[in-house]
Amino acid sequence: MAIEFKKKPGIVAYLTVGDPDLATTKDIALAAIDNGADVIELGVPFSDPLADGPVIQRASERAVARGVRLTDVLELAKQLRAARPTAGLVLFSYLNPVVRMGMKTFCARAAEAGADGVLLTDMIVEEAGEYLEGMKANRLAPIFLAAPTSPDARLKAIAGVSQGFVYAISRVGITGTQQKVAGDASELVSRLRQFTKLPIAVGFGISNAEHVRAVGEFADAAIVGSALVALIEKTPPPEASTVIGQFIAGLRA
Numbered sequence: 001m002a003i004e005f006k007k008k009p010g011i012v013a014y015l016t017v018g019d020p021d022l023a024t025t026k027d028i029a030l031a032a033i034d035n036g037a038d039v040i041e042l043g044v045p046f047s048d049p050l051a052d053g054p055v056i057q058r059a060s061e062r063a064v065a066r067g068v069r070l071t072d073v074l075e076l077a078k079q080l081r082a083a084r085p086t087a088g089l090v091l092f093s094y095l096n097p098v099v100r101m102g103m104k105t106f107c108a109r110a111a112e113a114g115a116d117g118v119l120l121t122d123m124i125v126e127e128a129g130e131y132l133e134g135m136k137a138n139r140l141a142p143i144f145l146a147a148p149t150s151p152d153a154r155l156k157a158i159a160g161v162s163q164g165f166v167y168a169i170s171r172v173g174i175t176g177t178q179q180k181v182a183g184d185a186s187e188l189v190s191r192l193r194q195f196t197k198l199p200i201a202v203g204f205g206i207s208n209a210e211h212v213r214a215v216g217e218f219a220d221a222a223i224v225g226s227a228l229v230a231l232i233e234k235t236p237p238p239e240a241s242t243v244i245g246q247f248i249a250g251l252r253a
């Protein structure tokens, strides 16, 4: 188990866990892995997903309404790890559910579930002391978000504590699809490059093969979230894993 991008560009697939239900998320994640996703971001549903656009907000609301919680996400990670020993698995959450569980407990349970890394959207480097200790003690990769508005000093700090990959946000704003890959993205990636040898993955607004190809010209991996979540929303659950598998396979075609 490791975060590794074997083909260029790598593909990171974000899923809101428990939408439409836990069993379907599991099937979708397996299909995504089997069709070329290098890393799965297992999104913990949260009631106030401030950084998310309408698509992921709705998915989160549905999953929260079903009662899906952080412990369910950990359980799903464990099942995926058992089924796919080498897939990259990242737990993706807002801070609140993690703080409620307790940072130490969360880090230990994330490792026990077989996760490779963790991304806490609203965790900032300046306040990451206990988190980074927990990650280190449990050999987990902490992944941080870098934005086009981050000054160089901040990018350096982010690059200094990140492992696995650095997440470069292609544009300021919330998650959701757009027509074109934002022009800011390549500039951010070259600014980050000064500070790290880690792979750099670009996310926000990546929704088709053309976008993935464009990202591949300047970064190591493309992160796709809302496009998958929207497809899941409109597909009957029994067909969702097939549909997502085909979609992922098409992203690098």
Ligand SMILES: O=P(O)(O)OC[C@@H](O)[C@@H](O)c1c[nH]c2ccccc12
Residues within 6 Å of the ligand: 014, 041, 043, 051, 052, 056, 121, 145, 174, 175, 176, 177, 203, 204, 205, 206, 223, 224, 225, 226, 227
């Ligand atoms: O949905 P998009 O635009 O494809 O962006 C990726 C994204 O979904 C995923 O990484 C993500 C989901 N929620 C977030 C909140 C903050 C940062 C990133 C995310």
